[in-house]
Amino acid sequence: MRFEIVAVGTELLLGQIADTNSQWLGEQLAAIGVASHFHQAVGDNHERMVLAFRTALARSDGIIVCGGLGPTHDDITREALAEVMNVDLVRDDAVVARIREMFTSRGRDMPESNLRQADVPRGASLIPQTMGTAPGLVCPVGQKVAYAVPGVPYEMADMFTRAIAPDLLERMRQRGETSGVIASRVIRTWGMSESGLGEALQSHIDDLDAAARAGAPGTATIALLASGIEGIKVRVTVRAEDELATRSLLDAEEAEVRHILQEVAGDVVFGIDDDAIENAVARVMIDHGLTLGLAESLTGGLAASRLVNVPGASRWFRGSLVSYASEVKFDVLGLPDGPVVTASAARQMAEGAQRLLGSDVGLSITGVAGPDPQDDQPPGTVFVGLARPGRESEAHRFSLPGDRNRVRQYSTISALDLLRRSLS
Amino acid sequence: MRFEIVAVGTELLLGQIADTNSQWLGEQLAAIGVASHFHQAVGDNHERMVLAFRTALARSDGIIVCGGLGPTHDDITREALAEVMNVDLVRDDAVVARIREMFTSRGRDMPESNLRQADVPRGASLIPQTMGTAPGLVCPVGQKVAYAVPGVPYEMADMFTRAIAPDLLERMRQRGETSGVIASRVIRTWGMSESGLGEALQSHIDDLDAAARAGAPGTATIALLASGIEGIKVRVTVRAEDELATRSLLDAEEAEVRHILQEVAGDVVFGIDDDAIENAVARVMIDHGLTLGLAESLTGGLAASRLVNVPGASRWFRGSLVSYASEVKFDVLGLPDGPVVTASAARQMAEGAQRLLGSDVGLSITGVAGPDPQDDQPPGTVFVGLARPGRESEAHRFSLPGDRNRVRQYSTISALDLLRRSLS
Numbered sequence: 001m002r003f004e005i006v007a008v009g010t011e012l013l014l015g016q017i018a019d020t021n022s023q024w025l026g027e028q029l030a031a032i033g034v035a036s037h038f039h040q041a042v043g044d045n046h047e048r049m050v051l052a053f054r055t056a057l058a059r060s061d062g063i064i065v066c067g068g069l070g071p072t073h074d075d076i077t078r079e080a081l082a083e084v085m086n087v088d089l090v091r092d093d094a095v096v097a098r099i100r101e102m103f104t105s106r107g108r109d110m111p112e113s114n115l116r117q118a119d120v121p122r123g124a125s126l127i128p129q130t131m132g133t134a135p136g137l138v139c140p141v142g143q144k145v146a147y148a149v150p151g152v153p154y155e156m157a158d159m160f161t162r163a164i165a166p167d168l169l170e171r172m173r174q175r176g177e178t179s180g181v182i183a184s185r186v187i188r189t190w191g192m193s194e195s196g197l198g199e200a201l202q203s204h205i206d207d208l209d210a211a212a213r214a215g216a217p218g219t220a221t222i223a224l225l226a227s228g229i230e231g232i233k234v235r236v237t238v239r240a241e242d243e244l245a246t247r248s249l250l251d252a253e254e255a256e257v258r259h260i261l262q263e264v265a266g267d268v269v270f271g272i273d274d275d276a277i278e279n280a281v282a283r284v285m286i287d288h289g290l291t292l293g294l295a296e297s298l299t300g301g302l303a304a305s306r307l308v309n310v311p312g313a314s315r316w317f318r319g320s321l322v323s324y325a326s327e328v329k330f331d332v333l334g335l336p337d338g339p340v341v342t343a344s345a346a347r348q349m350a351e352g353a354q355r356l357l358g359s360d361v362g363l364s365i366t367g368v369a370g371p372d373p374q375d376d377q378p379p380g381t382v383f384v385g386l387a388r389p390g391r392e393s394e395a396h397r398f399s400l401p402g403d404r405n406r407v408r409q410y411s412t413i414s415a416l417d418l419l420r421r422s423l424s
Numbered sequence: 425m426r427f428e429i430v431a432v433g434t435e436l437l438l439g440q441i442a443d444t445n446s447q448w449l450g451e452q453l454a455a456i457g458v459a460s461h462f463h464q465a466v467g468d469n470h471e472r473m474v475l476a477f478r479t480a481l482a483r484s485d486g487i488i489v490c491g492g493l494g495p496t497h498d499d500i501t502r503e504a505l506a507e508v509m510n511v512d513l514v515r516d517d518a519v520v521a522r523i524r525e526m527f528t529s530r531g532r533d534m535p536e537s538n539l540r541q542a543d544v545p546r547g548a549s550l551i552p553q554t555m556g557t558a559p560g561l562v563c564p565v566g567q568k569v570a571y572a573v574p575g576v577p578y579e580m581a582d583m584f585t586r587a588i589a590p591d592l593l594e595r596m597r598q599r600g601e602t603s604g605v606i607a608s609r610v611i612r613t614w615g616m617s618e619s620g621l622g623e624a625l626q627s628h629i630d631d632l633d634a635a636a637r638a639g640a641p642g643t644a645t646i647a648l649l650a651s652g653i654e655g656i657k658v659r660v661t662v663r664a665e666d667e668l669a670t671r672s673l674l675d676a677e678e679a680e681v682r683h684i685l686q687e688v689a690g691d692v693v694f695g696i697d698d699d700a701i702e703n704a705v706a707r708v709m710i711d712h713g714l715t716l717g718l719a720e721s722l723t724g725g726l727a728a729s730r731l732v733n734v735p736g737a738s739r740w741f742r743g744s745l746v747s748y749a750s751e752v753k754f755d756v757l758g759l760p761d762g763p764v765v766t767a768s769a770a771r772q773m774a775e776g777a778q779r780l781l782g783s784d785v786g787l788s789i790t791g792v793a794g795p796d797p798q799d800d801q802p803p804g805t806v807f808v809g810l811a812r813p814g815r816e817s818e819a820h821r822f823s824l825p826g827d828r829n830r831v832r833q834y835s836t837i838s839a840l841d842l843l844r845r846s847l848s
Contacts, residue, residue: 011647012447012450012463013450013454013460013461013462013463014450014451014454014460014606014661015446015447015448015449015450015451015452015454016451016608016647016659016661017447017649018442018443018444018447019442019443019446019447019463020442022439022443022465023436023439023441023442023443024439025439026436026437026438026439027438027439027440028439030437030438030439036437036438037437037466037467037469037472038437038464038465038466038472038476039436039437039443039463039464039465040462040463040464040465041446041462041463041464042461042462043461045461048461048462051483052462055479059475073633073637182438184438184440209497223435223440225441235440237438237440291749294746296725298732299729300725300728300729300731300732300737301720301724301725301726301727301728301729301732301744301746302725302729303725304724304725304746304748305723305724305725305726305729305832307724307748308722308724308725308748308832309828309829313724313748314748314749314750317748317749318748318749318751318752319745319746319747319748319749319752319756320725320744320745320746320748321743321744321745321746322718322725322728322743322744322745322746323743324728324731324732324737324738324741324742324743324744325715325738325741325742325743325781326738327742327782328742328743328781328782331782332743332780332781356756357749357752357756358751358752358755404733405733408729408732
């Protein structure tokens with residue numbers, strides 16, 4: 001079964017807001033095995049909406065219209081759907097009563113325009129609201145169907161999950177379609193460039209492509225995605241008949257990708273799906289029963305602000321000294337006067353953090369965010385210092401690409417990944 | 425003139441990435457007065473791409489295709505455009521030479537598949553690459569035109585700005601169109617809720633709506649957007665015949681909005697457009713010739729990491745002590761043992777930051793991110809401390825909504841806004 005998402009709103013065309021609804025709906029449709037070959041966005045204009053809906057209905061089994069159900073004069077999805085269905089609008093008394101009651105219970109006057117939300121194309125059924133005022137619509141169009149949901153993301157998500165997804169699954173069952181399921185898994189890495197990862201995986205990707213072209217069922221596809229502080233992601237996607245089957249395909253494919261990367265580059269995989277670098281750091285700190293203190297210069301608190309994302313971080317994370325001015329490095333961390341973008345400064349910062357914050361481990365980041373050089377070092381030069389109990393402190397040099405913001409992000413993940421590996 | 429954006433890539437339909445390119449291009453087209461009535465997204469499939477391109481060309485004066493120009497077998501925009509143009513592909517020797525040279529200069533072998541990027545539909549002209557390997561295309565289709573650009577955002581933006589925008593303006597000139605221009609301005613605020621702002625501006629928005637319905641030219645529209653750490657934005661949009669005219673309309677509308685908000689709620693506007701809260705802080709610190717030190721607890725370095733975004737921050741920003749563990753507050757900042765989410769703790773943290781970091785001003789943030797209460801305070805309770813030279817230190821209490829992440833963001837902007845206002 002094929003469905004097309006049509007997002008309604010002039011603000012989408014003008015680029016004033018991102019169309020996150022279509023992204024979310026696309027993901028949900030894929031997850032229940034409904035194909036989606038096209039998306040459209042259209043402005044708040046009656047003729048264009050009718051054209052967009054008709055175009056979408058002609059090339060799919062149905063559409064999901066998102067937006068244009070509100071109370072203002074711009075909200076004309078109801079009227080456009082009625083024209084596509086070739087019917088008139090009928091005011092629904094139960095919806096009128098519900099809207100009136102919502103205003104009364106809040107002690108507010110109801111602008112008359114709100115009742116437009118009770119207008120329903122004749123023959124359509126309602127998806128009741130649980131959060132706002134505008135109900136969703138299920139509109140039969142010949143043998144096809146047009147669903148309409150509000151553009152407010154949580155109302156849209158609620159109606160899709162509660163009403164549309166079950167209805168789609170029932171339609172697939174009636175058509176005798178085995179509802180294939182698409183599922184993805186993200187393998188998160190740090191320590192190889194995107195092109196390096198691509199080269200390492202190329203021959204495996206070629207094999208998968210050849211198998212898919214030969215029609216082998218359940219073949220995975222692989223995509224790479226560079227994501228700043230989130231690392232470089234290897235996304236594996238598979239299609240199978242149910243969730244259990246996709247999981248076992250993903251398990252096998254994850255094992256294969258891990259094996260290839262381990263052979264080529266060692267311990268570059270730090271997490272799966274939403275498992276960010278700070279979670280990997282939390283695991284090693286807790287496993288070793290150690291506490292951590294940071295000294296950050298060019299990252300300006302970015303590394304610390306990532307670590308506190310982990311629930312319960314206060315058990316192992318003491319804090320960070322953000323020493324943005326050089327004097328703070330000298331006065332608070334006890335560095336000798338001199339250049340601060342050096343291996344020796346990074347080591348002393350790590351030891352200073354350990355001492356100042358009373359932590360077992362000290363980790364430091366110093367470097368040049370750019371655009372200008374500092375201490376004769378070009379932008380992107382970063383030193384990470386690491387002080388561990390009972391060992392000589394050490395420093396590692398990185399040359400990182402990009403503008404100030406990217407250098408900061410890459411510095412943060414490089415430092416946290418170094419800490420993870422040093423304790424793994 | 426009307427153009428349609430067609431984004432190419434199965435990953436867009438599956439919701440694996442957000443279609444930020446279409447958003448950016450929509451904004452750019454609006455800025456030069458090109459109307460865009462529809463957007464489409466389509467997967468990497470020849471027949472569907474041809475259908476999407478033909479659909480888009482039928483309802484507009486031209487299209488901008490984004491994506492599918494890379495070297496892999498999935499990248500088939502060239503082939504689909506050639507079919508729409510009803511021509512064959514010709515390999516361009518100059519592009520072949522350029523791609524070979526890029527690989528040679530990096531000392532890498534060139535996979536033969538890269539040469540697909542030198543294939544050009546007969547009759548199309550090239551938009552040379554300045555960053556990657558795939559050139560863009562300008563494809564005549566009858567009296568209309570299809571531009572094609574790579575999906576890599578910075579390559580896409582470069583080609584649009586350098587080649588497509590000038591070409592569009594020239595086409596408009598030839599058609600004798602006065603290129604109306606749409607322009608927006610964002611007025612950034614903190615200190616009022618989104619609904620509070622809405623109520624304050626409602627009667628003005630009603631007046632604008634009435635004027636627009638009556639057909640008054642140059643009428644502004646107003647939209648509100650809550651944006652976490654970026655504050656709550658009031659976006660004003662106007663349309664006029666040229667940039668100069670939009671600017672004077674925006675100036676007048678900005679003055680009106682500022683006036684209304686000042687009357688209702690005082691000094692809530694901290695910046696315009698890209699002028700973030702950290703820039704407002706930088707201005708007051710530099711104006712007063714003061715240096716700043718922070719002590720952050722629940723925000724975990726987030727406030728500091730925002731301040732270092734401002735170029736030249738080291739002139740006035742000394743650093744931050746991220747005291748995530750309570751012991752760090754006692755040992756390093758000198759707080760007495762006891763509860764740390766109190767007005768008194770916030771004051772002492774601000775004084776401690778001043779002392780430790782040797783700054784003129786000390787600013788502190790302590791509170792409960794949640795989900796559990798701390799020191800008998802519910803989640804969202806935040807105290808901001810402020811220590812200024814020659815004055816008693818003070819503390820302010822906030823009750824902020826949302827999950828951990830939003831409480832952190834709102835705490836950061838609340839603290840920085842408090843500092844801005846206290847020195848304004």
